Amino acid sequence: MSISNVRELPVGVFDSGVGGLTVVREIMRQMPNERIVYFGDTARVPYGSKSKETITRFSEQIMRFLLSQNVKAIVVACNTASAYALPTLEQECPVPIIGVMKPGARTATEKTRNGRIGVIGTNATVSSGIYTSYIKELMPEAEVLGRACPLFVPLVEEGLWEDPVTDEIARRYLTELMDEGIDTLILGCTHYPLIRKTIARTVGESVELVNPAYETALELKHMLGDLDLLAKEHPSLASTAFM
Numbered sequence: 593m594s595i596s597n598v599r600e601l602p603v604g605v606f607d608s609g610v611g612g613l614t615v616v617r618e619i620m621r622q623m624p625n626e627r628i629v630y631f632g633d634t635a636r637v638p639y640g641s642k643s644k645e646t647i648t649r650f651s652e653q654i655m656r657f658l659l660s661q662n663v664k665a666i667v668v669a670c671n672t673a674s675a676y677a678l679p680t681l682e683q684e685c686p687v688p689i690i691g692v693m694k695p696g697a698r699t700a701t702e703k704t705r706n707g708r709i710g711v712i713g714t715n716a717t718v719s720s721g722i723y724t725s726y727i728k729e730l731m732p733e734a735e736v737l738g739r740a741c742p743l744f745v746p747l748v749e750e751g752l753w754e755d756p757v758t759d760e761i762a763r764r765y766l767t768e769l770m771d772e773g774i775d776t777l778i779l780g781c782t783h784y785p786l787i788r789k790t791i792a793r794t795v796g797e798s799v800e801l802v803n804p805a806y807e808t809a810l811e812l813k814h815m816l817g818d819l820d821l822l823a824k825e826h827p828s829l830a831s832t833a834f835m
């Protein structure tokens with residue numbers, strides 16, 4: 593296949609459910625010419641309470657499915673899968689593949705003023721300690737405070753984005769982190785930007801929220817640009833051309 597044909601192939605994006613659509617939204621904003629194949633594993637969500645082996649096996653299956661759709665690159669738009677499965681996927685994947693955690697960690701170190709960074713995510717993401725390692729590589733003096741928020745994912749999947757129940761759960765999860773004096777909070781689960789307003793209301797204006805989706809889309813853009821793989825044609829024109 594010629595390079596110009598490869599450029600017009602879609603980008604594969606996956607998550608355990610609907611959360612990865614927050615990353616898709618950013619990709620579409622920053623790269624409107626790209627076509628996207630999205631896989632949300634709503635049959636097996638949540639991943640956050642599953643073992644590393646299970647998360648890796650599910651992620652490998654999805655990677656193979658996306659490759660069967662002829663994608664030119666893959667975005668693991670799930671923090672939990674990025675935390676546990678990305679190193680394995682990187683070894684097996686014949687096309688470029690990126691996760692969401694490094695971009696999120698980098699943004700948090702750029703935004704913090706007092707070096708106290710909160711990370712919220714699934715049980716698996718927070719207990720992996722991977723955000724902490726990435727942040728410390730960039731800012732060894734940073735204090736990273738993690739808090740798992742397992743009920744946020746089912747609340748989002750149920751569509752309770754603006755609901756008193758979500759407000760109450762957010763207060764219970766986030767009060768402790770606020771008491772620790774964080775000034776920056778990484779939304780370390782792709783579902784959380786969908787309840788960003790609730791989280792922002794709860795932590796107040798003095799805490800800056802970091803949504804890794806934006807930086808991930810930017811990293812994808814740079815990577816495709818460096819490889820000369822950015823799509824040139826708008827998707828609607830591309831599909832018309834193939835008809």
Ligand code: DGL
Pocket residue numbers: 607608609611612637638639640641669670671672673713714717745780781782783
């Ligand atoms: N949205 C996923 C993440 O970014 C995880 C949600 C889940 O399946 O538990 O971590």
